[in-house]
Amino acid sequence: MSDPVLQVRDLTITFGRRQQKAVDSISFDVGADERLGIIGQSGSGKSVTALAIMGLLPDHARVTGSIRFDGRELVGLPEREYRQLRGDDIAMIFQEPMTALDPTMKVGRQIGEVVALHHADQRGGIRDDVLTWLERVGIVEPARIADSFPHELSGGQRQRALIAMALANHPGLVLCDEPTTALDVLVQRQILALLDEQLEGHSAIFVSHDLAVVRQVCRRVAVMLEGRIVEEGPIDQIIAEPQHPYTQGLIASARIDRVQPGERLPSVADFYRAGDA
Amino acid sequence: MSIVELRGAEVTYRRAGQPFVALHPTDVVIEPGERVGVVGGSGSGKTTMARLMLGLVPPSQGDALFDDRSIVGLPERQRGWLRARASMVFQDPNSSLNPRMKLRDIVGEPLRSPVLRNRGDVPEPTPEVLAGALEGVGLTAEMLDRYPHQLSGGQRQRVAIARALISDPAFLVADEPVSALDVSVRAQVLNLLTDEVNERSLALVLVSHDLAIVRHLCERVLVVERGHIVEQGAVADVLDNPQHPYTQALVDATLSL
Structure with a gap:
């Protein structure tokens, strides 16, 4: 296999004086032409991860670990050099x-x-x-x-x-942060088809809270929870055999169509309860 | 006796100076305790239809009735009964809850309305009533002094659901109540809505582009496209066997795992 386009190692991001960890020592690769889905709920650290790659975190964020893009270290890269990458080699599609x-x-x-x-x-x-x-x-x-x-x-x-x-600008890496969340189902379907077609030949990261959406565009997915990656693998396999209780809950709660109308829907809390939340 | 009725009701907005018909003349009857899904894409007119039922937009022609009483042209002072009988849950609680109000004020506000106060048929916003309202939706009384951002x-x-239910309404409009929420918390909010609608025998209008939740919560569905009802019927009939191309497109676009 050729070298990955993006290589993230032990990435940790903390905010503020209390050093709260938004992202806690995560590692992953994105290969050439590969699209990685990152799934998680609000506060799981998925968007912060994308912003860290894009170099758009606020000044009070502390980033440690390594983000290598095309062999170049991005953690600690001066803003002047980041500005040349951003929008040219790395691009981002936002939610709103x-x-x-x-x-x-x-x-x-x-x-x-x-x-x-x-x-x-x-x-x-x-x-x-x-x-x-x-x-x-x-x-x-x-x-x-x-x-x-x-x-x-x-x-x-x-x-x-x-x-x-x-x-x-034909970027090597495209970061998509919930690009269809604000759209209705009909338009969402069109935009997903468009992304699927246009991301051909690009490496991409697709951040979302919705597995069904991620599956339209990505083959591989990482599940984030409380700043950590708790599970990673081929998306079809994770949907079929989720290992972590949180992932199991996420999949069960998304399958509204498998529950008899009016019956109680399974929720993530039935499978997983946050330790300290 | 129906609870809500639209008779040839049409809504016209002005867009860039031009009249724009958001809802073409429409007939709808909703019975007490009935659950009706209103589905369609953005701009289809589904929210306009719901707002018309609550008297929040006036029809440009036709009539809108609540409890067999016309609510068209009724001055706000005479709408107290309507405001107590009908409530709404909006899509985005970040914008529907006032960020500068504590939960006790948000949830109690419908009871402090001057058109409802001292009428005897709605409870007073006492600490017990407010605590009960929060506990009813799975929150705790100690949260009464918190702000929405917490x-x-x-x-x-x-909280938005607690506020909608505190005046003990007979009719609830939920406009995309879970589409701004994470998939992981949607199920819990939907379970809460289902329980409340069951226990209170509420008539429900659920406005959504998500057919799965309409199927889960509703008995009947209206499909709205460009201000027209293009198809309607029992949820299972319409969604399993859509006749209109627009319904078909909505069914096809729905993602599931």
Whole structure:
């Protein structure tokens, strides 16, 4: 097997004076063209992990351990160098496209800015590039959408624009943080299909609390709980034979369709109770 | 006698200066104790329909009745009975709970309403009543002095449910009550809703794009697309054997493990 694109070793992230551990000594690899799902509930540390890779943690976060991307150490990388990676080699697709997009700037210009920032040589032709990308992510009228402000777009169109922006520079690694949580089922299905198609040839991490969503895009999954990875493996195997009680609870509680209508639904608490929470 | 009835009710909003019909003339009857799912994608008009039933938006034509009484054009001062008989649980407890109010004030607020106070048919917001309301949704009385930010997402939605039920309503609208919650806590909140609806024989309108929870909680379903009811019937009939292409698309888009 070729070297992994991303290699995380003993990553620990603490916040504040009390040194509370948000992420507690986790290790994982993401191979070339591989997509890893990270599943967990709010507060499990999954988003903090993604932000750490992206170098977007606030100043008061303390990061130890190692994050190697393409052989380069990212922990402790100066902001000046991080800025060259971010949006070019590593890109992120956020949950809420309305807050991830600048409300005062037309969508086409925002996408173009990402390209222009990293490819100063490419002075002409950026607009064409943007329109091509909008078309690729399934926007029907790219020119009209490029000249619109984010609030004039539907939720699905905004998420498509965000995907175009993330992929425009052909990043080696794409981080997706709950990219479909704010969408309805119909649009969610379309966006998942689009991601599945467009992430081809990229390495990716897909963070979500919903296993059914992760399974649409990833083959391998890591389950995070209280800052630790408690289980990791092929997603179909984990769904079929979950080992950790928390994972068992997560799967049982997601199978609403297997419970007789009106009967009590199994919950995670039936399988696992947090030690100190 | 029905509890809620829409008769040819239409809702028109203004969008960018242009009239926009969010709900085309619609007839719906909901019986006491009946559980009805209203499903559709974003912008289909499902939330508008629910708000119409609660008198939160006026119809541009047609009529909306509650307890066989028209609620159209009724001034707010005469809606006290409606506010006590009908409640709503919103999607996102982060925005539906006032962050500057303690739980005791949030949960007790419906009872402090000037149109309900001293009428005798709703309880006074005494410490016992407030504690009972929190305990009823699986929280503890000692949480009464906490603020919403001190709770988890699931606990916050429990508070929203306690607030909706404290006036002892006969009709509850739950608008995407679990879609802002983690999959891991959804089941607990759904169990709570099921129990409350059963024990109180509530009529329930569950607005959702998640067919699995509608199937779990409801007997009947209305499928709404672009302001029209395109299909309706018993939940099992409609969801197992969808006739309309839009229902079919919703069924196909639903993910399960």
